[in-house]
Amino acid sequence: MSAVLEIQGLEKTYRSRKGVRKALDGFDMVVEAGQVHGFLGPNGSGKTTTLRTLLGLIKPNGGRMSILGREVPQALPEVIGAIGAIVESPQFFANFTAQETLSLLAEAGGVDQARVTEVFELVGLRDRAKDRVKTYSLGMKQRLAVASALLKNPTLLILDEPANGLDPGGIREMRTLMRNLADVGMTVVVSSHILGEIQLICDSVTIISAGRRVAAGTVADVLAQHQAASVRVRVESPGDLAAAADTLREIGAQVVVEPDHLLVSGVAQPGAITRALAAGDVFVSELAPVAVDLESVFLELTGTTPVEGVYRQIDESVTAPATPNGGWGQ
Numbered sequence: 233m234s235a236v237l238e239i240q241g242l243e244k245t246y247r248s249r250k251g252v253r254k255a256l257d258g259f260d261m262v263v264e265a266g267q268v269h270g271f272l273g274p275n276g277s278g279k280t281t282t283l284r285t286l287l288g289l290i291k292p293n294g295g296r297m298s299i300l301g302r303e304v305p306q307a308l309p310e311v312i313g314a315i316g317a318i319v320e321s322p323q324f325f326a327n328f329t330a331q332e333t334l335s336l337l338a339e340a341g342g343v344d345q346a347r348v349t350e351v352f353e354l355v356g357l358r359d360r361a362k363d364r365v366k367t368y369s370l371g372m373k374q375r376l377a378v379a380s381a382l383l384k385n386p387t388l389l390i391l392d393e394p395a396n397g398l399d400p401g402g403i404r405e406m407r408t409l410m411r412n413l414a415d416v417g418m419t420v421v422v423s424s425h426i427l428g429e430i431q432l433i434c435d436s437v438t439i440i441s442a443g444r445r446v447a448a449g450t451v452a453d454v455l456a457q458h459q460a461a462s463v464r465v466r467v468e469s470p471g472d473l474a475a476a477a478d479t480l481r482e483i484g485a486q487v488v489v490e491p492d493h494l495l496v497s498g499v500a501q502p503g504a505i506t507r508a509l510a511a512g513d514v515f516v517s518e519l520a521p522v523a524v525d526l527e528s529v530f531l532e533l534t535g536t537t538p539v540e541g542v543y544r545q546i547d548e549s550v551t552a553p554a555t556p557n558g559g560w561g562q
């Protein structure tokens with residue numbers, strides 16, 4: 233496999249009268265050909281800044297980027313024809329029909345008009361192509377935006393939040409569309425906050441937090457690195473849960489007490505839990521690794537797990553406690 237997109241040590245600092253804000257702090261990313269790649273990060277973590285920088289819309293302060301093996305922004309004029317992108321909601325003329333909109337874009341880009349019909353079909357707007365854009369719903373505008381990005385039949389498709397405004401059926405169709413595009417060889421980079429979707433459609437992911445990469449790899453690898461970082465512990469008598477939690481904290485574990493079980497992390501070996509509890513006459517009835525999903529990995533790595541009674545502010549994160557051995561299964 234070869235990399236369609238590579239970013240190394242990207243830096244971007246915004247300066248305004250209000251001060252200096254470091255949006256990207258040595259960010260790295262690699263996307264292999266033919267993959268659907270999820271680009272994930274909390275609000276304000278630097279996703280749009282990265283995508284805008286890649287497309288030459290803003291100037292970085294440092295680092296290197298390449299698309300299709302060519303250094304950008306220098307070689308952008310040579311590769312831009314192979315890139316389709318929607319970064320932030322594109323603005324269309326409200327009084328034009330969708331058909332007129334795409335026809336104009338096709339003409340401007342030297343694209344055959346037959347492709348306009350094809351992309352309407354692909355994004356599910358065939359029967360509404362003759363309606364004015366101002367009569368379109370949010371989700372229909374989103375589909376039109378994707379259609380416009382597909383006009384050039386790009387090698388690399390970059391979609392910033394494509395599922396925004398789509399209904400569940402639309403989200404599923406967008407998922408199928410992205411998979412189909414990847415299956416015919418297109419590389420798709422998709423930023424999203426809908427982590428369940430990303431887990432379903434993406435071959436690989438990059439997670440960004442505060443302008444830095446905090447995880448990258450295939451979805452399976454990223455999940456495996458965090459698999460079994462915590463275990464669910466049930467005891468024979470639920471009345472013993474509070475005492476069991478105290479005992480486990482004494483051996484250095486982090487413990488969350490749930491109504492009928494404990495979630496325990498930060499213990500080198502599961503046996504240490506059974507031994508410590510048995511020594512206090514508390515008997516374990518279940519000890520099971522907790523299967524993680526992308527959402528819990530994301531919340532942990534980006535320090536954005538909700539805390540009861542606390543309204544997290546943008547730019548604020550909670551550093552997840554380090555597990556001394558890096559967690560089980562490693």
Ligand SMILES: Nc1ncnc2c1ncn2[C@@H]1O[C@H](COP(=O)(O)OP(=O)(O)OP(=O)(O)O)[C@@H](O)[C@H]1O
Nearest residue numbers: 246248253255273274275276277278279280281282
């Ligand atoms: N033009 C700008 N001037 C100053 N700061 C900016 C500018 N654009 C972005 N920022 C700041 O840079 C940081 C990264 O913003 P960015 O838009 O890249 O985040 P994001 O990950 O795309 O967020 P979201 O998920 O909310 O879209 C934020 O703190 C943001 O306030």
